[in-house]
Amino acid sequence: MDSWGMGDTARLIGSSYGWMVTVTTPASAVAATALVTITSGTLPDPMSFVWFTGLFLVATLVLALAGALISVPFTYLLGRALDRVASRAIHTAAHSVLAGVLAAGGSSLTTSLWLNGLLPSIAITIAVAAGAAAAIATWRQLRPAPVVAVVPVDEQHDETERVHAQRSV
DSSP, rough: OOOOOOOHHHHHHHHHHHHHIIIHHEEEEEEEHHHHHHOOOOOOOHHHHHHHHOOOOHHHHHHHHHHHHHHHHHHHHHHHEEEEEOOHHHHHHHHHHHHHHHHHHHHHHHHHHSSSSSOHHHHHHHHHHHHHHHHHHHHHSSSSOOOOOOOHHHHHHHHHHHHHHHHOO
8 A cells, every 4th residue: 555645644534535425424314313303202303304404414414524624633633544455345334433433522522512411322323424524535545546458559550550441351
C-alpha cells in the first residue's frame, strides 16, 4: 500500500460524509422513527413521523459536518498506523469503529447538553450510521485499481490495416 497522507484522509472523510448524508443517515432516521413508534405503543400521525424524521436528519447532518472536521487528526493517525497493513478488511473495520466511537461520543455529549439525555438510542443510531458510512467509504477507497490492458502499437496498427482491408472488399 502507498503511504497514507492528508489527501487520503480528506478523500476518506469527504466520501464518508457523502455516504452519511445520502444513504446511512436517511435509513437510520426512518429506523429511529420506527423504533420510537414501536416503543411508544401508539401509531403517530403521518405529519409527526415526517417532522421527527426531518428533525433527526437535519440535526444529524449538521452535527456530522462538525464531526467530520473533528475526526481529521484521528483519521489521519489511524491511516498512518495502518500504513503497513495490506488487508482492506482491517482498514475498513478500523475506520468504521473509529467513526462509530467518535459519533457515539459526540452525539451522546450533544444530546445530554441540548436534549437533556432524550434517548441513548439516538446516539447509538447516529454512531451506527457514521460507522456504516465510514465502512462503505473505506472499502470503496481502498479497492484495487482496475487492470488496464495495454496494446502495443504494432498490434494496434496491424488491426487497423486488417479492418481497412475488410472494408475495401
